[in-house]
Amino acid sequence: MDSILDWLAYLSREHRGKLIGVSLGFIFGLITVIFGIGKAIFIALCLFVGYYIGCRVDHGQSLQDLWQRITRRHW
DSSP: OHHHHHHHHHHHHHOHHHHHHHHHHHHHHHHHHHHOHHHHHHHHHHHHHHHHHHHHHHTTOOHHHHHHHHHOOOO
């Protein structure tokens, strides 16, 4: 059991990006098999938008400022 936990700790330390990428790919593939490609892409798009909004809020931008920036007209 220790060797598995040590291996997982090693992976999370040394190969975090690869581990996250593989995990996200697996989850996307599973969602695609269960719901179909159209719904899987929609779910991925919603996750991306949620992540983007969350990053902006974490960096101190209010949702109102973000909304005004998105809906601002460029004439």
